Amino acid sequence: MLSRTWLCALLLAAGCRGSGQGQGHAQAPAAPALAVESFPELPALPDPFLRAAGARLKRPEEWSAQRAALRELLLRLEYGHAPPAPREVRASEAARERIDDSLERVQLRLEAGPSPRVAFWAGLIRPVGEGPFPVILHIDHRGPFAASQAAEVARRGYLYVGYDPTFLDPDEPGAVGVAQAAYPAQDWATLAVWAWGASRVIDHLLTRPEVDRRRIAVTGHSRSGKTALLAGALDERVALTAPQCSGTGGAASYRVRDPGAESLAQITRNFPHWFQPALAAFAGREARLPFDQHELLALCAPRALLVLEALGDRWANTPGTEEAILGAREVYAFLGARDRLGFSFRPGEHEQSEEDWRALLDFADRVLRGQELPPGRRYDRLPVAREPRFRWRAPTR
Numbered sequence: 001m002l003s004r005t006w007l008c009a010l011l012l013a014a015g016c017r018g019s020g021q022g023q024g025h026a027q028a029p030a031a032p033a034l035a036v037e038s039f040p041e042l043p044a045l046p047d048p049f050l051r052a053a054g055a056r057l058k059r060p061e062e063w064s065a066q067r068a069a070l071r072e073l074l075l076r077l078e079y080g081h082a083p084p085a086p087r088e089v090r091a092s093e094a095a096r097e098r099i100d101d102s103l104e105r106v107q108l109r110l111e112a113g114p115s116p117r118v119a120f121w122a123g124l125i126r127p128v129g130e131g132p133f134p135v136i137l138h139i140d141h142r143g144p145f146a147a148s149q150a151a152e153v154a155r156r157g158y159l160y161v162g163y164d165p166t167f168l169d170p171d172e173p174g175a176v177g178v179a180q181a182a183y184p185a186q187d188w189a190t191l192a193v194w195a196w197g198a199s200r201v202i203d204h205l206l207t208r209p210e211v212d213r214r215r216i217a218v219t220g221h222s223r224s225g226k227t228a229l230l231a232g233a234l235d236e237r238v239a240l241t242a243p244q245c246s247g248t249g250g251a252a253s254y255r256v257r258d259p260g261a262e263s264l265a266q267i268t269r270n271f272p273h274w275f276q277p278a279l280a281a282f283a284g285r286e287a288r289l290p291f292d293q294h295e296l297l298a299l300c301a302p303r304a305l306l307v308l309e310a311l312g313d314r315w316a317n318t319p320g321t322e323e324a325i326l327g328a329r330e331v332y333a334f335l336g337a338r339d340r341l342g343f344s345f346r347p348g349e350h351e352q353s354e355e356d357w358r359a360l361l362d363f364a365d366r367v368l369r370g371q372e373l374p375p376g377r378r379y380d381r382l383p384v385a386r387e388p389r390f391r392w393r394a395p396t397r
Contacts, residue, residue: 034281039288044390045255045327048295049334057395060335063301070295071234077291078249079230080188080276082196086112089203094121102128103154107144112200113182120167120178122201125150125160131210133159134368136360139198139220139227141166149357156361159211163201165194165227173273190273191223191249195231202237215239215368217304219360221352222316223274226250233299240367241300242360244308244352247316249274251307253293253324254286256389261317293320294327301328302337304367306344308359311383313350318383326388334394340367342379 048070049057057066075081095107106124111117123144127133136158140146144162147153153160169177169190179193180186188196198218205211217240220228225246232241243251248262257263265283268275282289297305305328309321325343332341344359363379365371373379 034278036281036285036288039290041287042289043255043287045253045292045294045323045388046290047390047392048298048327048331049392049395057334058397063331063335067299070291071299073291074296074299075192076276077289078276078279079192079195081186082188082192082234083113083183083186085199085203086114088112089200090117091204091207099125099151103151104128105145108204110200110204112203113179116182118168118178118182120197120200121164122204123162125154125162126210127154127157127159129210131159132212133157133210134212134215134364135159135161135205135217136364137161137163137198137201137205137216137218139163139165139194139218139224139231141171141224147352149354152357153361156365158361158364159205161201161205163198165197165224168197169193171223171273173271175273187276189275191226191230191275194224194227195234198227198231199235199237202235206237213237217242217360217364217368219244221245221356222247222350223271226274229296232303232305233296236303238300238303240304240306240364242306242308242363244356244360245310245313245316245350246307247313247321249293250316251293251297251309251324252317252320253327254282254289254320255292256317256320256323258314258317258319260314261320262315292324292327294324297324297328298331301331302335302340304340304342304363305332306342306360306363306379308356309343309345310348310350310353311345312348316350318345322382322386323389325382327390330392330394342367343382344379345383 090111092109094109097105099105104126108122111119136153138147140162143164150160168179206213216238218228218232218238219242221244225243226249229243229246229250232238248267254264268280329341332338342363346355362377366373
């Protein structure tokens with residue numbers, strides 16, 4: 001197998017980073033002319049333990065440098081690079097009200113970035129009391145308080161935080177959002193913009209005395225699930241990442257796909273603004289991608305990760321998600337954190353259901369609060385037990 005040194009050299013020669021610098025969405029050029037056929041075919045998931053020099057990792061202490069290399073590969077070719085965190089995120093309360101005797105709702109206007117500052121909105125539902133409370137940060141394109149289970153999350157003892165990322169970047173091909181306008185030199189696509197916004201919400205949360213800084217979870221459904229996964233993978237302040245039905249461009253492998261699932265060609269054609277333009281060049285040639293989504297999942301390790309899926313949601317590619325989970329599980333095992341990777345496959349369709357919220361909160365209770373799981377609740381079983389299609393395994397001493 002050719003080393004990733006060779007692969008990265010091809011990417012650098014193609015100039016993937018900077019292909020859209022200073023352009024935003026509206027004037028972004030076509031995908032760079034990558035020599036995709038020059039990339040080696042890797043029919044199975046690439047080995048995340050294979051270093052750029054060609055040797056495999058031997059010790060868990062080596063993971064940090066490997067993680068950085070994989071992170072750069074994913075950003076360069078799939079999501080683009082967000083700007084650094086701003087020095088300050090300002091917050092002002094637009095409204096505050098009691099829901100009942102036990103819950104309080106607060107609407108926040110946040111400002112981040114350079115001058116002119118980027119403004120967006122978030123909402124809190126918090127238990128009455130001093131705390132500190134663990135946090136469930138919910139990325140929700142419908143609005144900060146749209147989730148039907150928001151109050152129930154707070155009644156379980158969590159600070160519910162709703163964040164609508166479309167204030168930063170509208171979900172429209174060709175649109176230039178306020179965040180991209182404020183940072184014209186970045187090559188970030190929309191998913192990276194939305195994930196950057198989630199981190200700016202966390203910046204503010206860490207200034208609030210009622211927040212338990214060490215126990216912050218991020219979740220979302222569908223395109224918000226892709227965003228939540230990217231945000232949790234990149235921001236190491238997130239203690240638990242929980243994408244739900246995130247599908248293609250999220251937790252599902254590009255290489256392993258159900259015939260009825262969304263393909264790389266379909267998602268980059270219908271939502272080109274979500275990704276780096278270079279990604280579309282691999283449509284129909286996914287085996288030549290120098291990465292796959294198990295490596296995005298692995299960026300969360302050894303922090304907690306819960307992948308939530310619906311068995312009837314063929315579009316989100318359940319088999320591909322299973323394969324990616326099996327790949328990420330090798331990394332979690334290598335780091336001695338296998339019990340911090342969980343997955344839940346429920347019956348049903350493409351939605352964030354009450355059962356998904358219960359599964360998330362039960363898992364969060366265990367990994368964030370040290371509580372026992374309810375009887376019968378498990379997070380270590382795939383729908384059908386099977387062996388992975390890849391042959392590599394975690395290094396052993």
